[in-house]
Amino acid sequence: MKQHLLLPLSFALACALSSAPALADQVKVYRCQGADGAVALRDTPCKPGQRQEVIEMTRPTDPPASPPGATAPAPTSAAPAPPPPREVVVYRTPPRPMYECTTEEGETYTSDNGDGNPRLVPLWSLGYRDRHSRGGLVPIGNTWIHDSCHQLPQAEVCARLRDRRYEIQRAYHSALQSERHALDKEQRGLDARLDNDCGAD
Template identity: 50%
Template sequence: MIPAPRPCLLLALLALAGASQAAEVTIYRCTDAQGRLSLRDTPCARGEQQQTRAMALPRDPPPRPASAHDAVAASKPSAAAAPPPRVVVIRPPRPMYECVTPDGERYTSETGEGNPRWVPLWTLMPVVPTRNPLGDRVGARRPPPAQFRPGPPRPLPPDAGFAYPAGTWVRDECHALPQSEVCARLSDRRYELDRRYYSALQSERASIQNEQRGIDARLADDCER
């Protein structure tokens, strides 16, 4: 029984024939004395039975004319090759405030609200100057008695017990610092913590390190621009 030609051999011959510029190619079918069949593009050897067959070479179809849509699509960059958009978030620097106590002591705060303190209400009442009842306001309403005028609270009788004077909470006055001053004070605080660290107790060093890390992060975000 004559074996059929293997498809891989036929494909190899067709590929080899494709290199030629001729319109047709001749395939030689050779059978040797043992009945083995082979396909080649050259004549069979002496003593082999030869059969030939002419085959047309495959041709590529003509290129399709480019349309205006294809030209526009080719000019645009590929979506897969385009890098992803880069998003940059700019955060404004955190403010710092300087507050002043009634005694003139200054301190810094992260918010514009100063430390609260309790004050009696009489300290917030406006002082109304009184006039001589017999002067330029003769016949006018006489001023109220002294016990109803604004002034420091008078001591209560011993049997009156204990009572809180009327009052309210007020906060120290604060104002925002310029950003350059904020960075300078943060740097001063960082230097002060470095000096304290070497002389601090072991239990205090952990809190100093935590504050140093917070200052370093704020300096990197708000000052190193």
């Protein structure tokens, strides 16, 4: 008779022991709210006067260890390489030509075009004759003439621009205030042209 009683007791004890770990995985969290509305989470009951709410949660556990010899997960594909930087090309304005012109009197000057300074002169000054007159040269009208010009090499252009900039700097200290404004404006134009046409220096 005693043997029949021991068997059910042993079975009940075994069932209780098997369920013990499951109960140990449950934890209680106390959500406490004070009179000012502030909320705090505790692992012990709330203080007197606080509103208490009990939340049962499952205790987090670490993932099971990988068995020996297990292969590591394949690495994720690397992010695509960034595109190569774009090449920025800066185009300069083509160098402006400079011409040296010579007047009829033999004087020279520089110009940005090869037209030469036009001037109106009487035709008789060029040697034209009136066929109907008895006396040789007579004025029979006027015409426009231009000075002869030729284009300078770019190296000569840059040299003359630098010479003019040096002349401006020398004249600036002795110039009147009204003259300095014009010199400043001319030098700014020279500096910009030297930077574009001659690479500055």
